Amino acid sequence: MNSSGGWVYILHGDDVVARDDAVRSLKGRMRALPAGEHNLTVISEGEASVAALRAAADSLPFLADRRMVVVSGLLGKLQGVGAGSGRGARRGAKGASRSAGTADETAALLAYLHDVPFTTSIAFVEAGKVDVAPIQKAIPEGRGHVMPFPRPEGFGMTEWVRKRARTRRVDLDESAVRELAQLGADDLRRIDTEIRKLACYVADGEPVTREDVRALVVGRETLTWALLDALAARNLAQALSALRRLYLQGEEPMKLLGADVAPLYRRLLVARELGSLPRNERSSMESAFGVNPRALPKQMEQAAAFSVAEIERALELLLALDRGVKTGELEVEAALELTVAHLCSRL
Known part of the structure; x- marks a missing residue:
């Protein structure tokens, strides 16, 4: 040497x-x-x-x-x-x-x-x-x-899924590859984890199908996105439908509250504030707030339907729900449904 x-x-x-x-x-x-x-x-x-x-x-x-x-x-x-x-x-x-x-x-x-x-x-x-x-x-x-090691983009995402499946010795059919690729490149570690889980889910020698992916992986994710999009659109019927289907899958209400619903309104508040800034100032603030630049346009569009006071009121309702459940004053599933109804109204 x-x-x-x-x-x-x-x-x-x-x-x-x-x-x-x-x-x-x-x-x-x-x-x-x-x-x-x-x-x-x-x-x-x-x-x-x-x-x-x-x-x-x-x-x-x-x-x-x-x-x-x-x-x-x-x-x-x-x-x-x-x-x-x-x-x-x-x-x-x-x-x-x-x-x-x-x-x-x-x-x-x-x-x-x-x-x-x-x-x-x-x-x-x-x-x-x-x-x-x-x-x-x-x-x-x-x-x-x-x-x-560049991030996979476009059609490169499907090839990335194929390669990871080969690395994990998991047989994915093309429908399963496309379904996993739709999860996007923002959380590649999660997709890799889901591929490993799928290997344990199917019988030996059987290929993983789209239905397997939807049952084990995409189901919770898709329903959660549906719930959050419905809340942002103040669509009560769709929000309750997604929430109840998540309950049927065994999703814990407090986990939904802390990991999904409350962060939605915090993101909307940040997007509302960023939307009021000139473009040159906005880009410098995105990293300070930990905002995903790809997701920001959608978040700004959703946030435009709310005033800052409404978003702050939504966060107050969620805080009151959290406190009420932890003190035993509220039954969590019913209380979360009632709070969803309030969130979908004019706050």
Whole structure:
């Protein structure tokens, strides 16, 4: 191996399932070496810094020839695209100081990459897309390996489902593939989990069909979307129909309240506020509120049918319901139905 530096891997992209598979593969190869477990260091995003990376990478291997350091989120943090990169961090003198510190750290990392010990491999693991060009330039020729994992889009989603099914040794027919693909690319981990569940659901040797997917996966999701869309449209008949069908599937009312109904009105409140902002200000606030840009247009359209006071009143009703159930004053199923009726009225 070239003594000018160790291997440097960059694994980045929104296909978190495939990316994490690749990370596990790298770790597995390291652990398979003599004393491999003792020479594998994992640095989480919260702990990621150039100093932490250097301290781990410069350590001599323990009773072995090689060691590996896996660090998450460092490149994104330095490039200002990581989860903690910044809401309001660049304002005033404090923001300028932080930017200067980040520039210094970036320069230190680029300088270090040329001198990574030949006994050490480094794997940078990044959520989303990062600019790999300056990193590649700093790595000695032939020592870097970039592994992009883009989010599947359009027809690519069906092929992604097929590949995951093959990986999980699950036989999906084409109708099942299309049904799972319709869940979208925003939560690939969930789809992967559902594929594993489907493998246990069907008899050995039998292909998974659309009906299997709808029975096990899409049923709850579809009904929940129907409930939330009906609430946003103030359509009482459709809301109660979806709610009662969820009850029949064994859905817990308090889980629906906390995980689905209350978050709907919080999203509508945020969308209502964002809708009042100029477009240039809105885009900068989306990440601060944790808003999915793809879902925002629909949320803004739904929120436009409510005043801020109405949304706040809806949240008050849900809080009162939660309190009443927890104190034993209300019977949960009937109380949630009554609250749904109130939510579908003019608040």
